[in-house]
Amino acid sequence: MEPAKRSAEDRTLLSEPHGGIRGTWQWTWVSVLALVVAGYAPPAWSLFAAGTWDVRDSILLVVSAVSLAASIVFVGMLRSGLGQATSSTRARIILFLLAAAPWALASATPVLSIEWGLIPWTAASLIAVDLPARRRWWWLGGALLALVLIRVVVAACTGTNLGQMWPLSTTIVSVLFPTLVIILPLAMVFQMWLWQVVISLDAAKSERAELARTQERLRFASDLHTIQGHHLQVIALKTELAERVLSRDPDKAATLIHETQDLAREALEDTRRLVRGYRAVSFAVEAENAAAVLDAAGIRMTIDLAADPPPELDHLLGSLLREAMTNIIRHSAARQVTITLKTDEAGSIALGIGNDGVPERPRGADGTGIVSLTEQYRAAGGTLTAATDNGRFLLRGILPQTAGVT
Template identity: 30%
Template sequence: MSSSSALASPLGDPPPGARALARGITATWWYTVTAVVFIEVFLVFAWALRVLATPVEPAAIVVVGIGGIVWLASTTVLLSAYRHRVENGPGFPWARIAVPLLVAVVYGVAAGLAANSWLFGVMPVAQSVVLLNWQRGVRVRVVGLATLVMIGVAFVDGARGALGGGIPDWIPTLYAIVIPAMSVSSLWWWDVLVTLDRARASEARLAATQERLRIATDVHDLQGHHLQVIALQLELAERLMPRDPDAALGELRAARASVDDARQGTRDLATRFRSVPLGDEVANARDLLSAAGIAVEAEIAPDAGEAPASALGPVIRETTTNVLRHGAGRHARLSFARAGEGWRYEVVNDVDPGALREHAGSGLDGMKRRIAEVGGTLEVRDEGGEFAVVVTVPSRDDADRGGPR
């Protein structure tokens, strides 16, 4: 799956501002390049067979074949320039496209003379020209003009007797006429994908901006209210201090309580933004393991969001890391459901024999301490070629109170 950016090297990576776009849709770009090059290869091959079917000098075959390969290579440079183009930029990057265009002209003249065809002489130039970074409206007119010109020279070839009367002789002719439109249609699909990817990126940036604005608004409302109250309480204490020290002391205590309220409110606000529902945590762990090529079975309770995320969230992330780091990488099983008055999370995976000892490291010790603090238990099993971690914690209310010790 971006703003306009400067041109990159002809065959290298795009500039830094476009790298995110390039990584997201690189595969589609290579499909586009493959489609265009395949069309050109087929056309050169068809014309080479047509030349072979006529009594010509051997040099003509070399010109059509070897010259066609050179011309195909030059079009890949034009395609690279098209990909790394500057949208609505002034003019063309002549330093990059001058040589490919010159190759197209030379090949067109040489191949046209070798094949005794004006159409084959015009086709490489027309194809290279339509691959340039034309404006959208201009590109359609260029393609239409190139198609009309090739239709005209095809009729000229027919009037000269350069075209055979059979269907096989007309296949290269028809293919040469439609190749600009076929190539531009492939580039048009690429442009559509680029537009969609940029729209997605813009939407993501807008969502992030809106979220930051919402957080800033909540912080402003919370801190603004408490700071205003504290300022009034301190001002009142200052006025009462000369004539009523006891009342002033009460206001100071009230101000201190307001500070505690502001601090707790800020902590609660940060916790609300940082926390992720436990069901999403387990789903993320499943997706991560699946992306690593592990066959995952997952059972997630529908009400998993009610579990204590502060206690189980780090455990789920740590156990997922352990599966990726120490597991054999074939299968894993995740289970998260209610267990009596609390919750039970279990992760089972096949093990890498060379990494068995590492499972009992500081990661599990840290998880045990964290779970013990909320009154839960952590059990580790290593048997039958599988490694299992089973965690049980009390319900959210019990976990918030610290649970039974």
């Protein structure tokens, strides 16, 4: 039991990000949203700091607000990560055109400064996040060139001279503008790249957990095939031979039939020994195997084996633990699992398994596995209960120490 405790303590140091993969996306979304707001803030500041207000300013404010809403919606479309083309080409075009509209409107009057170019540049940075790496920087270069051309063409059409095309409203903005031009695409790409890494790691952990279960099934299948395959092949040959000699040598056929019966009984006994050996794994070893599966799935486990159950109970206790692990991996978003094994006031062995990440109606609580185990525990004189409590799913199995093998 001591190795199980030590390994569980070591695993508690490998805590995943707060809130798991959902929490990671929330932090990513908030970070990218903050960058979007940072891109829209200087133009809005220059608009309100101008000291005058007319119809054109109101139109500019409304168009900018629509563009900001479109950017926020687009951030939600990027959840699948970097370079996955999760957004449509139409969505990208609409986003960029909505963002370029305030820039074109601001370019029509030289009184307004060039920080309005941050709005389409923010949108271009968002679009770049969802492009493959080889196209991303070409897109940003093309977007920058398009913004310059929009400013030049609109300003020229309105009679603005060259010296009036590129003013900045304040000294503070003159520092923020080049900083944001550089930071916005780099920071957005980094945030979404990090999110994609988290998705990949989570998928790898799930695959490792499934691989561990598959390897155990293959091991048992290999052992069963080794035993059954040999016996069944010999039985088939002997029965064929008995059939051939039955008419001309009945005594020989009877001898072969008796040998076949002995082989069948031997095969049955070997199979029983194999199953008993598979079942006879101690609960401490079962706990170690469960810890390995949970660790592969990125789930922390706290284990307390305070009781030493008799070997007769290992099968029922191990079956409950394996069923619980299967339900946790398949049907929950658990981040923490607690396993306790102790002796209760009546002297019975009590196994408790709890996990968080429970859906609104936890699957597996009334599945066939739990129902079957409940019947087995009842037949052994014990009880098995499943319940939810404050967002946790709790399995509790109680067995008297005198319970026989089921």
